[in-house]
Amino acid sequence: MPSLGWLELPHGLRLSDRDPAQFRHALCEAMNAHLATVHGVADNPDEATIDNTLVALERAAAPLRRVTAALDAVCAAHTSPEMRGLHSEMGPRLAAHHDALYLDRALWRRITHLVKRRDALDVDAESDELLSRYHRDFVRAGAKLPDADRARVGELNQEIAALQIDFAQRLVAEANDLAVFVTDADELAGLADDAVAAAAAAARAAGHPDGYLITLALPTVQPVLTHLHNRALRERLHHASTVRGSRGNEHDTTALLVRILTARARRAALLDYRTHADYRIEIGTAGTARAVVDTLSRLVPAAVAQARKEAARLQGIADVDGVQLAAWDWPYYAEKARREDIGIDEATLRPYFCLDSVLVAGVFQAASELYGLIFAERADIVAYHPDVRAFEVFDGDRSPVGIVLFDFHARPTKQGGAWMHTLVPQSRLLGDKAVVTVVLNITKPSPGDPCLMSFFEVRTLFHEFGHALHALLSDVRFPRFSGTAVPQDFVEYPAQINEMCMYWPELLTGYARHHATGAVLPNEHVERVREAATFHQGHATTEFLAAALVDLAWHQLDNPEEITDPIAFEQATLNRAGFTLAAIPPRYRTPYFEHIFASEHYSAGYYAYLWSEIYDAATVRWFGDTSGPRRAAGEQFRRKVLARGGTGDALSFVRDLIGGNPDVEPLLRRRRLLEVSG
Numbered sequence: 001m002p003s004l005g006w007l008e009l010p011h012g013l014r015l016s017d018r019d020p021a022q023f024r025h026a027l028c029e030a031m032n033a034h035l036a037t038v039h040g041v042a043d044n045p046d047e048a049t050i051d052n053t054l055v056a057l058e059r060a061a062a063p064l065r066r067v068t069a070a071l072d073a074v075c076a077a078h079t080s081p082e083m084r085g086l087h088s089e090m091g092p093r094l095a096a097h098h099d100a101l102y103l104d105r106a107l108w109r110r111i112t113h114l115v116k117r118r119d120a121l122d123v124d125a126e127s128d129e130l131l132s133r134y135h136r137d138f139v140r141a142g143a144k145l146p147d148a149d150r151a152r153v154g155e156l157n158q159e160i161a162a163l164q165i166d167f168a169q170r171l172v173a174e175a176n177d178l179a180v181f182v183t184d185a186d187e188l189a190g191l192a193d194d195a196v197a198a199a200a201a202a203a204r205a206a207g208h209p210d211g212y213l214i215t216l217a218l219p220t221v222q223p224v225l226t227h228l229h230n231r232a233l234r235e236r237l238h239h240a241s242t243v244r245g246s247r248g249n250e251h252d253t254t255a256l257l258v259r260i261l262t263a264r265a266r267r268a269a270l271l272d273y274r275t276h277a278d279y280r281i282e283i284g285t286a287g288t289a290r291a292v293v294d295t296l297s298r299l300v301p302a303a304v305a306q307a308r309k310e311a312a313r314l315q316g317i318a319d320v321d322g323v324q325l326a327a328w329d330w331p332y333y334a335e336k337a338r339r340e341d342i343g344i345d346e347a348t349l350r351p352y353f354c355l356d357s358v359l360v361a362g363v364f365q366a367a368s369e370l371y372g373l374i375f376a377e378r379a380d381i382v383a384y385h386p387d388v389r390a391f392e393v394f395d396g397d398r399s400p401v402g403i404v405l406f407d408f409h410a411r412p413t414k415q416g417g418a419w420m421h422t423l424v425p426q427s428r429l430l431g432d433k434a435v436v437t438v439v440l441n442i443t444k445p446s447p448g449d450p451c452l453m454s455f456f457e458v459r460t461l462f463h464e465f466g467h468a469l470h471a472l473l474s475d476v477r478f479p480r481f482s483g484t485a486v487p488q489d490f491v492e493y494p495a496q497i498n499e500m501c502m503y504w505p506e507l508l509t510g511y512a513r514h515h516a517t518g519a520v521l522p523n524e525h526v527e528r529v530r531e532a533a534t535f536h537q538g539h540a541t542t543e544f545l546a547a548a549l550v551d552l553a554w555h556q557l558d559n560p561e562e563i564t565d566p567i568a569f570e571q572a573t574l575n576r577a578g579f580t581l582a583a584i585p586p587r588y589r590t591p592y593f594e595h596i597f598a599s600e601h602y603s604a605g606y607y608a609y610l611w612s613e614i615y616d617a618a619t620v621r622w623f624g625d626t627s628g629p630r631r632a633a634g635e636q637f638r639r640k641v642l643a644r645g646g647t648g649d650a651l652s653f654v655r656d657l658i659g660g661n662p663d664v665e666p667l668l669r670r671r672r673l674l675e676v677s678g
Helices: 020-042 052-076 081-102 105-116 125-141 148-177 195-203 231-241 254-270 274-281 289-317 329-341 346-352 353-373 455-472 492-503 505-511 523-533 537-555 568-577 608-625 630-640 650-658 666-670
Strands: 181-183 212-214 375-377 387-393 400-409 419-424 436-443
Touching: 020 052, 020 081, 020 105, 052 081, 052 105, 052 125, 052 419, 052 436, 081 105, 081 148, 105 125, 105 329, 181 231, 195 212, 195 666, 254 274, 254 568, 274 289, 274 537, 289 329, 289 455, 289 537, 289 608, 353 375, 353 455, 353 492, 353 505, 400 455, 419 455, 436 455, 455 492, 492 505, 492 608, 492 630, 505 523, 537 568, 537 608, 608 630, 608 650, 608 666, 630 650
Parallel strands: 400 436
Antiparallel strands: 181 212, 375 387, 387 400, 419 436
């Protein structure tokens, strides 16, 4: 049984600690120790080797990486004003620390020396790739620049880090401030009893002696719109969602995001890139920003055409109520259409999707069938919040694989959305197994009630656990390549692959059981669940493409500071691209587009979800075409993709697996765009 040392951090810090003073001390100590080791490597009088330079750097980075990962986890999932203050303080300092490594002249000379001697080095493929990666990262950080420009890049990095943290914190505060308060229970007609109880509990937690509070999810379309009969309340919720960050109050993000964009654009110019989009996409599998824009733009007419057909169908239903279809009506009437066209609805499914069953008989069982994994809950592991549940993961031979922490429930101290976060990356060099968190925002039920999930939440859990599997099943030597350390437009691929498992008929009948009776989801519903997965793909693709192209438009600007009205810029971008359906806003509007402004991971990279889905759809077809046991196919996917992390060309991993280049046709067919794409 592995030790709890996996969750013990350097300098006496533990994951359960939320004292800013302890975090500050641990971070400062870890930065000092790291910098001292880096200077020792840079000033080493011996000739540079892979071991005394790159391997030494990999070892030196581990303690600081672990502390910063813990800080990021706590600040995203269970923050406080004090922790937010610490995050704001330490963000720029960590950026400066990063620059102290990548802009160190002596270290750069050692790496260039290794590159020049590359042909004479007798190293394995992963070590050779490590050299390539370090050299590339140093160049992209500005190592070749004159001293003044290098210093300016460092200043911009610190500025960007501080602004991104500010953006994230404003959004949390804005979402809490805009939660919709309802006094009359009759207004909540259509919501399930557990959802009404959760809204009542949220109101009490927010200090209301009575009434109901509907909190906001991260995307534009709020999940509760699907069920609420009260159109006026639907409109209130939609309005609250879409004005986030643009109300001119202390949480307004519009001027802040322009500052982020401007700093990124200036840094890109210093690094000799035309735009930030070119800088970011260069290291992805897509290659160039132009290639991404061209591909996405070609999909817009087909997506919008399909969405228009869907809108016409919904308008026909809405006409019965005398309603002119608007954005806040779409989910409601789409649910009616789903009931009529497929014969199944959210209210019918929810009683069959109990969290514990979905987790154990669904998510875990799928991982067992594909990869032979075994899961054991660890009640002794204490994390940053009492709701967090820990599971140890083993291979079939009982050898340890890692630990996964699940944080399921929404709370005011948590950011919106869902994510996987790596606390400890797998590494043979350091002897570390992966420790990861899977974070969702499911409404917490009242004590004694089951936690029932929507269809979307079930899919989200399978998706995020796919990211966790990428980290847990990594088998690399160097932390730099561990798990999800792959190009941004590839990182969603394993997560999307894991979504396919939720639709296996035999798995569905195992985890989809009525919470009260234990009855299996009726056979006639199983196929309908599979069909529901591709329902209204015109809407889904249109709202996604709108957000992705807005992201790219922002990050292809030479002078973002000239934009005085971000909302107008967004609308002009949408109009030019052909998004003319007012009833389908972008999945994220600019002022609350957390993916691209709260960090750099998805900046000019939101397209990655669809790009990864090209690989995903082709691979799902490969799984379907593969003869033999499912476990054999899973082992191939584990060995050829998951285990390899970022140790090579990501696209070549897919080619090796499926035996050729992934084609876009399976994606178009899945999204029902094939017949309208020409």
